[in-house]
Amino acid sequence: MMQSAAMLWQVSLLVPASQRGLALGLVGFVRLVPIVAFSLISGVAADTFDRRRLMLVTQSGMAACAALLALVDYAGVRSLWPIYVLGAAGSAFWAFDGPARQSLVPNLVPREHVPNAISLNTIMFQTASVIGPALGGVVIARWSVGWAYAINAISFLFVIGALLMMRDLPPRATAAPSEFSLAAARAGLRFVFRTPLIRSTMLLDFFATFFASATALLPIYAQDILRVGARGYGLLSAAPSVGAMLAGAALVPLIDRIERRGPVLLLGVAGYGIATVVFGLARSFALTFVCLALTGATDTVSMVIRNVIRQLQTPDEMRGRMTSINMIFFMGGPQLGELEAGLVAQAWGAPFSVVTGGLGCLLAVAWVAWRTPALRHYRRGS
Numbered sequence: 588m589m590q591s592a593a594m595l596w597q598v599s600l601l602v603p604a605s606q607r608g609l610a611l612g613l614v615g616f617v618r619l620v621p622i623v624a625f626s627l628i629s630g631v632a633a634d635t636f637d638r639r640r641l642m643l644v645t646q647s648g649m650a651a652c653a654a655l656l657a658l659v660d661y662a663g664v665r666s667l668w669p670i671y672v673l674g675a676a677g678s679a680f681w682a683f684d685g686p687a688r689q690s691l692v693p694n695l696v697p698r699e700h701v702p703n704a705i706s707l708n709t710i711m712f713q714t715a716s717v718i719g720p721a722l723g724g725v726v727i728a729r730w731s732v733g734w735a736y737a738i739n740a741i742s743f744l745f746v747i748g749a750l751l752m753m754r755d756l757p758p759r760a761t762a763a764p765s766e767f768s769l770a771a772a773r774a775g776l777r778f779v780f781r782t783p784l785i786r787s788t789m790l791l792d793f794f795a796t797f798f799a800s801a802t803a804l805l806p807i808y809a810q811d812i813l814r815v816g817a818r819g820y821g822l823l824s825a826a827p828s829v830g831a832m833l834a835g836a837a838l839v840p841l842i843d844r845i846e847r848r849g850p851v852l853l854l855g856v857a858g859y860g861i862a863t864v865v866f867g868l869a870r871s872f873a874l875t876f877v878c879l880a881l882t883g884a885t886d887t888v889s890m891v892i893r894n895v896i897r898q899l900q901t902p903d904e905m906r907g908r909m910t911s912i913n914m915i916f917f918m919g920g921p922q923l924g925e926l927e928a929g930l931v932a933q934a935w936g937a938p939f940s941v942v943t944g945g946l947g948c949l950l951a952v953a954w955v956a957w958r959t960p961a962l963r964h965y966r967r968g969s
Contacts, residue, residue, distance in 0.1 A: 588719030589726070590653055592824045593735035594674055596727055596817065597660070599806040601667055608937070610667065611803045612929020615921065617671040621679035622918045627772040630911025633686035634775075634904060635767045642691075643750050645684035650743035652677035653736050660733030686910040693898050693906065694756070702842045702895045709891055710835040720828070724821015775908025778901075785900055785909065787959035788852070788893045789916040791952065795856045796920030798947030802827070803925035807937045813872050826876045827883030834884035838891050848892050849965030853956050855889035860948030867941030896965070 594614055602610040632641060652673050659669045696704045726735045780786050802824070809820035845851055859882050866878035901909045924944070931940035956963055 588715060588828070589723035589735050590656070590677075590719075590739040592720040592723045592821065593727060593732045593739075594656075594670060595803065595806055596723075596820065597732045598667060598670060599810070601665060601670075604811070606933075607807060608804070608929040608933035608940075610929075611806060612926040612932075613671065614674060615803055615923070615925030615929075617675045618678040619918060619923060621675050622682045623915055625679060625682040626911045626915045627775070627908075628767075629683040629914075630686045630775055630908035631767055631771045632683060633690050633907025633911065634771070638687040638691045638907075639750055639753055639756060641687045642684055643747060645680045645687070646743050646746050646750065648680035649677050649684070650740050650747070652680065653740035653743065657733045657736035657740060660731060660736065682911075682914065685914050686907040689910045690903075690906040691756075694903065698899075701898055702891075705894045705898065706835055706838045706842050706891050709838075709887060709894075710832060714828075714832055718825075720824030721821045724818045724824070727821070728817040772908065775905060775912060778905050779909055779912050782900060783959060783961050784965065785897050787955055787962045788896055789913050791852075791856060791889075791955045791962075792893060792913075793916040793920040794951035794955070795859060795948045796917075797924040797927065798860075798944045798951060802921075803928055804932055804937045804940060807932065808875065812870070812937065813875060815872055819872065823872075823876060823879060826879035827886070830880030830883035830885075831887040832883075833880075834887040835891065838888065842891065842895070843967070845892070846967050847965075848896070848967055849962045852889050852892040852896075852965075853952055853963070855885045855892070857949060857952045858885035859889065860945045860952065863945030863948060864942050865945075867938050867945060 595611055598610050598614055599607055656670065656673050659673070692704055692708060693701050723735045726738065779789070805823050806820060809815050809817075809823060813819065813823075815823070862878050862881035862885060866875060866882065869875045869878055897909060897913065898906070928940045928944060931943065
């Protein structure tokens with residue numbers, strides 16, 4: 588998370604103000620291409636190979652990309668292409684890491700504790716998301732962008748160490764695919780698109796984040812609208828994660844008590860769109876921070892319920908492929924949304940881009956709710 592904030596800040600410094608919106612949008616685009624390219628085969632890999640060993644490879648690759656980004660900054664390179672290329676390479680490793688990691692979690696806890704495990708995992712992720720951008724702003728302001736990349740590279744060593752320390756992992760509930768093949772990938776696609784609940788949650792995730800991806804424009808808000816500098820940018824980048832962490836902590840004791848999970852999911856995404864609209868209209872740092880925190884809180888509520896639905900509806904032998912297909916929607920929405928937000932901001936300004944994106948999110952929620960009655964009526968235990 589520190590590296591993501593650092594990449595956006597570095598790109599914003601390397602281009603003229605008139606080209607900033609498009610350049611920032613391209614950061615999301617180059618990170619999306621490898622995810623789309625490798626999503627299907629990465630899911631088959633997670634369902635075929637040892638997931639822990641696969642993560643050792645992907646975590647090492649992402650560490651190398653972070654170290655090279657630091658070297659690029661230390662060398663004083665002023666071109667954008669090394670940043671885009673290394674961002675894409677790190678995203679390619681992440682495309683294989685995500686399915687393996689998320690598929691491993693349900694194997695580590697009993698089925699009845701999966702909702703709580705997902706909530707706890709969300710809290711841990713959002714805690715890091717709070718610390719990362721905020722600390723990144725301080726590191727960038729005090730030292731340089733290169734130090735943010737270097738710290739991220741070092742952090743992967745702890746992840747690799749944790750994976751090496753894992754012992755006696757439970758066996759898979761069912762057999763994995765017999766071979767790493769396109770037939771196995773097609774089987775995953777058929778499963779996802781023939782299961783209405785899983786399909787609708789993925790579509791909801793994609794369209795909502797596509798229209799309301801405003802974080803790519805935060806450097807413009809920090810520099811040109813609110814004028815709060817690098818430290819203010821770090822705090823604004825962390826605001827969604829602050830809200831997400833608080834919401835995730837509240838969900839741990841409550842997730843098993845939520846009866847009407849479908850309506851709560853839809854309301855959470857609608858709240859995300861409303862908070863985005865108000866953020867686009869805000870002109871004070873405090874209100875902007877609160878709105879961004881609300882986007883994180885509402886997104887976490889919907890994200891936890893979406894993950895619970897998908898993990899419990901998917902057999903273990905399909906879990907890696909389901910996760911990798913979902914990755915297209917989960918990452919494709921925000922990354923394409925960043926490009927869309929940058930193009931609209933380039934043409935009509937950042938506030939117009941954010942406000943119209945929030946309205947588009949609300950329309951997407953209404954459309955998915957109308958098209959999928961099963962999601963509207965989904966309850967605990969369904």
